[in-house]
Amino acid sequence: MIWVGVGWGRGFEALKVGQNAAHQAIERLGKKKPDLVIVFSSSRIDQKEILQGIRNVTGNAPLLGCSGAGQIAPESLEEDVVVVTLVSDTFRIRTGVGKGLRRDGRKAGQEAAWGASRDLKEKGRFFLAFSDGLSGNGQDAIRGIQDVLGTSFSIIGSSGGDNFRFAKSFAYYEGQVLEDALCGALFYGTLSFGVGSRHGWLPLGRSRRVTRAMGNLLQELDREPAISIYEDYFGTEFQKGGEPLARKSLFYPLGLSMAGEEEPLIRQPIQMGQGGSLVCTAEVPEGEEVHLMIGTKESLLEATRKAGMAALTALSGKKPRVVFVFESASRKKLLGRDGIQELQILRDLFGEGVPVAGCYGYGEMSPSGSERYLGQSYFLNESAVILALGE
Amino acid sequence: MFKKILLVSALSFVALFKMFVAETLWERSIFGFALILIFIFFVSMIGMEREQKEKYEQIKRAYEELDKQTGLIIRTDLGLRKAQEELDKRIEGLTLLHELGQSINRSVNVEDTLGQLTTSFISKFGFEKSIILLFGEGMEAMGSHARVGYSEKEAHLIQSKLLEDRAPKEFFQAGKPLRVSQSGKMNSIAQKFSEIFHSSNFILVPLVVKGKAAGFIFVGKETSYEEVTEADGELVSILANQMSQAIENSTLYEQLWKSHRELEMKIKERTLQLAKANEELKRLNKMKSDFVSNVSHELRTPLTSIKGYASLLSEGKLGPLSEDQKRRLLRIDEQTNSLTQLVNDLLDISRIESGKVVMEVKAVSVHTLFEGPLDILQPQIREKGITLSLEEEKGLPEISVDREKMERAFLNLLGNAVKFTPQGGRITLQVLRRKEEVQWDITDTGIGMDPKDLQHIFEEFYRSENAIRQNIKGTGLGLSLVKRIVEAHNGKIWVKSKLGQGSTFSVSLPTTPTPRVENA
Numbered sequence: 001m002i003w004v005g006v007g008w009g010r011g012f013e014a015l016k017v018g019q020n021a022a023h024q025a026i027e028r029l030g031k032k033k034p035d036l037v038i039v040f041s042s043s044r045i046d047q048k049e050i051l052q053g054i055r056n057v058t059g060n061a062p063l064l065g066c067s068g069a070g071q072i073a074p075e076s077l078e079e080d081v082v083v084v085t086l087v088s089d090t091f092r093i094r095t096g097v098g099k100g101l102r103r104d105g106r107k108a109g110q111e112a113a114w115g116a117s118r119d120l121k122e123k124g125r126f127f128l129a130f131s132d133g134l135s136g137n138g139q140d141a142i143r144g145i146q147d148v149l150g151t152s153f154s155i156i157g158s159s160g161g162d163n164f165r166f167a168k169s170f171a172y173y174e175g176q177v178l179e180d181a182l183c184g185a186l187f188y189g190t191l192s193f194g195v196g197s198r199h200g201w202l203p204l205g206r207s208r209r210v211t212r213a214m215g216n217l218l219q220e221l222d223r224e225p226a227i228s229i230y231e232d233y234f235g236t237e238f239q240k241g242g243e244p245l246a247r248k249s250l251f252y253p254l255g256l257s258m259a260g261e262e263e264p265l266i267r268q269p270i271q272m273g274q275g276g277s278l279v280c281t282a283e284v285p286e287g288e289e290v291h292l293m294i295g296t297k298e299s300l301l302e303a304t305r306k307a308g309m310a311a312l313t314a315l316s317g318k319k320p321r322v323v324f325v326f327e328s329a330s331r332k333k334l335l336g337r338d339g340i341q342e343l344q345i346l347r348d349l350f351g352e353g354v355p356v357a358g359c360y361g362y363g364e365m366s367p368s369g370s371e372r373y374l375g376q377s378y379f380l381n382e383s384a385v386i387l388a389l390g391e
Numbered sequence: 392m393f394k395k396i397l398l399v400s401a402l403s404f405v406a407l408f409k410m411f412v413a414e415t416l417w418e419r420s421i422f423g424f425a426l427i428l429i430f431i432f433f434v435s436m437i438g439m440e441r442e443q444k445e446k447y448e449q450i451k452r453a454y455e456e457l458d459k460q461t462g463l464i465i466r467t468d469l470g471l472r473k474a475q476e477e478l479d480k481r482i483e484g485l486t487l488l489h490e491l492g493q494s495i496n497r498s499v500n501v502e503d504t505l506g507q508l509t510t511s512f513i514s515k516f517g518f519e520k521s522i523i524l525l526f527g528e529g530m531e532a533m534g535s536h537a538r539v540g541y542s543e544k545e546a547h548l549i550q551s552k553l554l555e556d557r558a559p560k561e562f563f564q565a566g567k568p569l570r571v572s573q574s575g576k577m578n579s580i581a582q583k584f585s586e587i588f589h590s591s592n593f594i595l596v597p598l599v600v601k602g603k604a605a606g607f608i609f610v611g612k613e614t615s616y617e618e619v620t621e622a623d624g625e626l627v628s629i630l631a632n633q634m635s636q637a638i639e640n641s642t643l644y645e646q647l648w649k650s651h652r653e654l655e656m657k658i659k660e661r662t663l664q665l666a667k668a669n670e671e672l673k674r675l676n677k678m679k680s681d682f683v684s685n686v687s688h689e690l691r692t693p694l695t696s697i698k699g700y701a702s703l704l705s706e707g708k709l710g711p712l713s714e715d716q717k718r719r720l721l722r723i724d725e726q727t728n729s730l731t732q733l734v735n736d737l738l739d740i741s742r743i744e745s746g747k748v749v750m751e752v753k754a755v756s757v758h759t760l761f762e763g764p765l766d767i768l769q770p771q772i773r774e775k776g777i778t779l780s781l782e783e784e785k786g787l788p789e790i791s792v793d794r795e796k797m798e799r800a801f802l803n804l805l806g807n808a809v810k811f812t813p814q815g816g817r818i819t820l821q822v823l824r825r826k827e828e829v830q831w832d833i834t835d836t837g838i839g840m841d842p843k844d845l846q847h848i849f850e851e852f853y854r855s856e857n858a859i860r861q862n863i864k865g866t867g868l869g870l871s872l873v874k875r876i877v878e879a880h881n882g883k884i885w886v887k888s889k890l891g892q893g894s895t896f897s898v899s900l901p902t903t904p905t906p907r908v909e910n911a
Contacts, residue, residue, distance in 0.1 A: 044514055165519075165613060205461030206454060233462040234469075247617075251472060252465060292461070294468060334472070336479045 002391050003087040004322040005029025006355040008073035010080040014046040017081050018053025025083040026057055034058055034085035036093045036185060039065030039172050040359035042080040043162040047170055047177040054083055055175050062095045064185055065172040066130040068359030069161030069329035077339050084322065084357045091189035094120065097173045098144070099181045101135040108182050109144020116186035117148060124186040126154040126193060131182035133159035133169040133362030137216045138379030139282040141182050142365060146377070155377035156195050156387050157184065158326035159363035166246060169362065192318040192390040196310025197366035199266050199383040200303025203255050203291035205233065213286045218269065218278040221290060225276025229292055246270045250330040253382050255293040256284065261368055264291060268330070268381040281363050282379040297338050300331055304342045304384050308349045311386040318390035320350045325358030326385040332360040350388065399433045477622045480517065484626040487515055488633065495637045499644050504637040508537035517623065518610040520590060522546055525606035540613070552587045559583070563604040568596040568628050572618040594619050596631035600639045608634065680741040687738040694734065698727045736868040740851065743875040750793040750879060757787045757822055757829055760794070764802035768809050776815045783822040788902050790829055792880055800876040803869045804833050804896050810863060811837030828899045836893040845886060849874040857890065
């Protein structure tokens with residue numbers, strides 16, 4: 001049996017907002033002490049106070065979460081705080097944290113996974129991860145988790161955002177507001193979960209081959225400086241300057257064609273490096289084919305539906321109890337006022353009474369090709385990841 | 392291609408060689424034929440290669456063309472998306488402004504109005520920094536509001552920097568908004584503000600109230616990813632307009648409220664003063680009435696004695712009197728009577744005034760009220776040859792009055808009429824019904840009164856100049872007593888008069904009077 005309670009609120013008195021949202025969540029949970037508290041909060045309000053407010057209500061219950069470029073509550077996308085509380089008598093949860101993401105992402109991933117799985121005799125079901133979205137190579141951190149939990153272990157989660165300021169984002173672990181860190185919860189025991197991820201971006205123009213790359217630094221495409229892909233298409237617009245690269249690449253990311261995957265893997269360049277290279281949020285392997293990608297509201301909403309459908313199918317007939325959405329901030333921007341349609345799509349899929357909660361971050365984590373379920377997990381960009389817990 | 396040529400050449404060479412080394416003609420011709428075939432194949436192959444190459448080139452050109460069109464698509468998409476974003480922002484901004492407008496309308500002072508611009512509002516409006524400054528008359532800063540993203544110290548620094556400089560003052564007086572973004576060019580004034588506010592991505596809109604610079608709204612963005620746009624500028628200008636209007640309204644309201652309040656206070660104060668004065672007057676009046684009442688009372692006893700002794704004397708019971716003495720005694724008697732009348736009138740007035748009098752109310756016919764007085768006055772009327780006409784409406788109801796007092800009132804009024812009407816004059820007494828009242832009009836053809844006397848004749852001891860001039864005697868208490876009696880019956884009395892032509896005294900009493908029966 002799974003018990004779920006979701007609370008939310010908005011305002012600038014962080015302590016009060018946090019406290020109220022937590023009260024709501026606990027009330028809806030119907031239990032006094034949650035097994036896990038998941039927090040999504042706006043970076044615009046005082047981070048320490050918000051956690052203090054929540055923990056005034058939830059006490060020492062394990063707490064995880066991240067700041068977002070927007071929060072997803074069951075009925076609105078305009079909330080400052082969303083608190084999810086979980087209790088189960090069939091599965092259990094252990095948490096861990098890894099610091100120093102920027103310096104050594106892999107090590108931070110290992111630490112977090114190790115912290116959550118140490119001395120555990122059972123095999124875990126999946127790892128729910130949250131990280132600072134502006135630090136280091138996300139794929140490295142995933143590799144670290146895989147080092148501990150296994151290459152095809154499901155890692156699902158989000159990296160934080162900060163309302164499009166691209167200055168500071170945070171991961172929450174217990175009562176701490178952490179930068180440059182990754183934390184996670186290992187779910188083990190009897191548990192049904194389904195996960196789906198899609199982005200809905202479509203390739204545009206000719207493909208280019210990655211001829212030189214180093215980790216998340218994409219140096220050359222077709223033996224030309226990587227930046228040429230943007231310069232070619234944006235023309236004089238691009239050279240005019242003023243608008244930073246990240247703002248353009250947010251809506252026109254790069255797509256890596258992956259063998260055996262339905263959709264290309266998305267990488268977002270966030271900065272221009274030396275010699276016309278592009279700094280991406282995760283690594284770009286040499287030899288892969290790269291396209292410039294474009295999205296429409298319809299294609300993005302269709303991706304939400306497909307990801308939700310995949311998660312629902314993976315539940316294989318079990319009743320969904322809660323749906324988590326980890327989504328890219330770029331999708332929020334592109335969908336604009338139509339973003340609310342996503343909530344309706346998910347309600348239509350999972351049923352009116354099933355609470356939906358999540359956040360818009362700067363990166364997502366999910367097993368790729370999730371229809372096959374045992375796919376390897378990737379650090380994604382500009383995608384929507386949907387996780388449904390059922391029973 | 393090179394490989395194919397090599398292969399064909401090798402084959403041709405082999406065929407040629409075989410043809411030369413062949414032993415039979417048959418063999419030679421076969422190899423010769425093969426050579427021809429190879430040659431034909433070679434030629435056709437070259438043709439096909441060329442065609443393929445052309446096609447390939449064609450496809451490549453189309454591909455590149457398409458890729459170029461991709462750029463077009465992207466640039467169009469970019470433009471559309473920017474327009475969409477601006478539109479969304481405007482809609483959101485306008486919705487917010489609408490909400491703000493509603494709550495501003497509810498606030499009644501400047502503090503409340505500015506208090507609506509919370510951190511939350513500024514943030515939802517899409518800005519990370521804001522400051523609103525209000526100026527006084529001489530452009531001196533009156534304090535900052537809606538401070539977001541600046542410490543109090545920084546806000547003070549901004550204030551003082553703005554005051555030091557001339558250029559900002561001129562800018563605020565001009566009242567035009569300023570938008571500064573990173574990609575745009577900055578003129579000198581933009582540069583100046585950029586330095587003062589430590590921002591290069593902001594909007595500054597002066598607040599103009601009644602055509603005067605009253606302050607400004609500053610909003611800015613911290614993020615380098617979003618620049619302030621024209622739409623932002625327009626929205627902030629609308630906001631500034633709303634705020635200016637609200638400030639003007641609140642100021643007016645505050646002034647109005649203040650003056651209203653002052654007026655209220657003044658009225659209260661004055662009412663209190665008046666109430667006090669009134670109390671004092673009442674007290675003094677009572678003292679006066681008590682004094683008059685006491686004095687009158689004390690005077691009556693000696694007056695009775697005087698009158699008694701005088702009548703003893705005049706009757707000759709204490710010895711015979713000369714004519715002269717008799718005449719003097721008669722004068723004493725007359726004067727004593729008039730003094731007794733005066734004292735009685737005074738006593739009655741003060742009694743009625745102080746509520747010490749008991750009214751004995753009974754239903755009586757209207758007629759009886761003046762019948763008695765007319766009987767008493769009959770000798771004088773006859774003596775003066777006055778024509779008395781009586782016009783009494785038929786079917787008048789009975790009225791409830793203190794008969795004795797009302798008779799006295801009518802005796803007084805009719806007596807006056809007789810007194811002031813010259814020989815051979817006329818007195819008319821009209822009695823008629825007016826709605827719920829009975830009205831008596833006593834009209835004489837006497838000496839009449841000056842208009843300035845009319846408002847005073849019911850006052851105690853007041854005598855009209857005309858009466859004094861004509862040496863007609865009187866105490867000046869009669870009418871005052873009449874007025875008090877009539878009013879004690881909830882009635883009214885008034886007079887119309889023309890000098891030398893006579894007067895009309897009117898009395899009206901309710902048909903169902905509820906006399907002020909006040910017990911001492």
